[in-house]
Amino acid sequence: MASLRHSKFASLHDVELCSHAALGERAAFGELVRRHGSAVRGVLRRMGAPPAEADDVAQDAFLTAFERIAEFRGEGTFAAWVKKIAARLYLRRLARERKLGVLTAEAAEDEPPPRADADATIDLDGALKTLGATERLCVTMCFGAGLSHTEAAEALNLPLGTVKSHVKRGLDKLRARLAPESGAVVEGRAGHG
């Protein structure tokens, strides 16, 4: 029965599924979770959340999205919308557990970024691990969850200039790793640490 319901929705576009979900069709929303669950969990893991915690937050994010589905106007993609919700929920959780202050107070790592091996295939997740915790948070929030610098600064409770500095430093390290002048092959990989 459940699989029948799922197959009924499998061919629909995200926007149509959102319309069904707005009418209370939980199976339609389930199809959206099936399509975008991995992406949302992936962003949270890239923000530094351990896998189990990332899954918890992703579940909460989808439940919040279902409650607020009427607010989704289809201006961006559904996945981007849920990623933003998830990123904010994760930061709130960090703040509640008093981990956010520790992360953002952490001194910036001044050591030079590791050089990429030109012959190696380099993945984004590996490159993100070379960033400091705050740099990683800021870069992932801005490039993975789609938050603006201002939104990220508000969510992190940091000055806008500080967030911009973290993003800049993070990007410099990622560029050195992912796109060195020697031209290493760049690709996203299946691994989510």
Place this chain on the structure above:
Amino acid sequence: MAEVDFERRLERLFAESPELPDAGPFADRVERRLDAGWTARRWLIGAAGVVGGVVGASQLMVSNLFQRVESAGDSARLLSSSLNHISTGADWWTLSGGGATVWVAAALAVVMMGFVLTRVIGEI
């Protein structure tokens, strides 16, 4: 590589999130939580309805509504007959059915309450 190009490339890399092996079970867990929340909400609304009904019924019993309605009917009849004595020419037919008027008003109030309750449940 230009900065903008690299940033676009980075956005693409972030967007190319691979499917996790337990994507199906994860979606099932979310659906189960949605169903559980929905069921809990329905129970809550039902329980609120029962409590509201019990409170309403007990209030009716306590306030002796039925006796009051009867006495109001009697009063209306008394008033009607008194007014008939005073002015037989006037059209007092509306007052002569005082008991019925009270019942109609009560029925309208019940319909109104039902309407409000339906809207509230709809909003929830």
